[in-house]
Amino acid sequence: MFEHLTALPPDPILRLLAEQRQDNNPQKIDLGVGVYKDAQGATPIMQAVDRAERILLETENTKTYVAPAGNAGFNSSMAKLLMGSDNPVLESGRLTVAQTPGGCGALRMAAEFLNLCKPGNKVWLSDPSWANHHPLLNSAGLETVEYPYYDYENCGIRFDAMMDKLESEAKAGDIVLLHGCCHNPSGADLNQEQWQQVTELCLRKGLLPFIDIAYQGLGDGLDEDAYGVRLMAEKMPELVITASCSKNFGLYRERTGAVMLLSANADQAAVAASRLFSIIRGCYSMPPSHGASVVDLILASDELTTVWQDELAAMRQRIHFLRGAVVDKFVASGIDRDFGFIQQQSGMFSFLGINPAQVHQLKKDFSIYMVDSSRINIAGLSENNIDYFVNSVTQVLKA
Numbered sequence: 001m002f003e004h005l006t007a008l009p010p011d012p013i014l015r016l017l018a019e020q021r022q023d024n025n026p027q028k029i030d031l032g033v034g035v036y037k038d039a040q041g042a043t044p045i046m047q048a049v050d051r052a053e054r055i056l057l058e059t060e061n062t063k064t065y066v067a068p069a070g071n072a073g074f075n076s077s078m079a080k081l082l083m084g085s086d087n088p089v090l091e092s093g094r095l096t097v098a099q100t101p102g103g104c105g106a107l108r109m110a111a112e113f114l115n116l117c118k119p120g121n122k123v124w125l126s127d128p129s130w131a132n133h134h135p136l137l138n139s140a141g142l143e144t145v146e147y148p149y150y151d152y153e154n155c156g157i158r159f160d161a162m163m164d165k166l167e168s169e170a171k172a173g174d175i176v177l178l179h180g181c182c183h184n185p186s187g188a189d190l191n192q193e194q195w196q197q198v199t200e201l202c203l204r205k206g207l208l209p210f211i212d213i214a215y216q217g218l219g220d221g222l223d224e225d226a227y228g229v230r231l232m233a234e235k236m237p238e239l240v241i242t243a244s245c246s247k248n249f250g251l252y253r254e255r256t257g258a259v260m261l262l263s264a265n266a267d268q269a270a271v272a273a274s275r276l277f278s279i280i281r282g283c284y285s286m287p288p289s290h291g292a293s294v295v296d297l298i299l300a301s302d303e304l305t306t307v308w309q310d311e312l313a314a315m316r317q318r319i320h321f322l323r324g325a326v327v328d329k330f331v332a333s334g335i336d337r338d339f340g341f342i343q344q345q346s347g348m349f350s351f352l353g354i355n356p357a358q359v360h361q362l363k364k365d366f367s368i369y370m371v372d373s374s375r376i377n378i379a380g381l382s383e384n385n386i387d388y389f390v391n392s393v394t395q396v397l398k399a
């Protein structure tokens with residue numbers, strides 16, 4: 001049976017990671033994989049997580065099954081984190097939350113649910129979007145199409161083109177996927193006025209918004225980054241949200257995330273919940289417990305929440321600092337090219353804006369690793385390597 005299959009090419013990010021690991025150049029820089037790194041280039045366990053894990057080790061007294069919806073405390077804390085703790089939507093009976101194996105698990109469960117509502121339904125994705133959005137949605141049976149988003153020439157958002165496309169081509173019932181904050185891969189986010197316009201468009205045309213938020217707290221702040229989610233939760237009758245705790249709690253390998261469905265009323269929410277939990281039961285049955293228990297412990301404790309928020313603020317400030325520093329160093333290098341957009345953008349990623357041949361040359365001659373699109377993980381830079389990075393890019397651009 002298996003002999004009929006043909007192998008697929010390796011995933012570009014994982015291939016890059018393997019190449020980078022084999023490179024013995026002590027000056028090598030990995031700007032590929034999207035994990036936060038500190039000044040030493042490490043991705044340590046956050047202190048709040050470490051403390052919660054110790055408590056868990058002392059207090060956890062069973063490994064029996066959890067429910068398909070996962071940890072109820074986690075689900076309620078995640079809803080508060082995203083919606084704001086005094087949001088009336090929390091008490092409305094309209095919100096269904098399920099803990100999932102990471103943001104990917106949330107995306108796939110949301111996709112399965114949406115495909116159940118309308119098989120083969122169309123999802124509008126930003127051009128470009130996170131590469132994994134397409135397969136996660138397509139695997140459930142949904143069709144993905146694109147709206148214009150990033151302007152590679154001017155390094156901003158093609159907002160008018162995005163609105164024109166959705167206005168002229170999206171049909172009632174279509175789904176529009178938006179990045180809650182820190183757009184991956186571009187770092188270019190909608191501003192508040194643009195969120196309002198997209199909300200108005202979705203309402204008027206009967207489009208269903210689907211917000212994927214994987215970097216809450218790493219852009220402008222926990223509340224600021226949830227602006228779009230909260231606005232749409234207030235205005236829209238229905239909304240789908242997927243969230244990840246991989247980056248903002250540093251729980252990557254613990255696979256911790258949540259899917260949320262906002263229904264038009266409590267009766268429909270009860271039906272949506274029964275369908276979502278049945279989809280989960282038929283897929284992985286129930287989510288892994290550890291990461292969500294950790295988040296639950298942190299968010300249920302004022303003390304641990306403060307420790308976590310301080311650490312998250314330090315990560316966010318470090319990314320802001322690196323964005324500013326790299327722009328300053330490009331200016332000081334005298335290169336005739338404006339990299340100022342890097343400072344305007346948000347979160348871990350930006351496109352450097354160089355071509356694949358230049359990306360290749362940076363890898364070959366300088367051991368600097370990034371994906372072909374020239375998306376860089378800003379957090380892969382540090383005080384120790386930023387000069388080398390800017391000098392190398394400058395040399396490649398001048399060649």
Ligand SMILES: Cc1ncc(COP(=O)(O)O)c(C=O)c1O
Binds near residue numbers: 105184212214
């Ligand atoms: C936009 C976006 N959504 C979702 C995810 C999924 O995250 P997780 O690792 O929690 O599955 C990521 C991870 O990189 C992401 O960038």
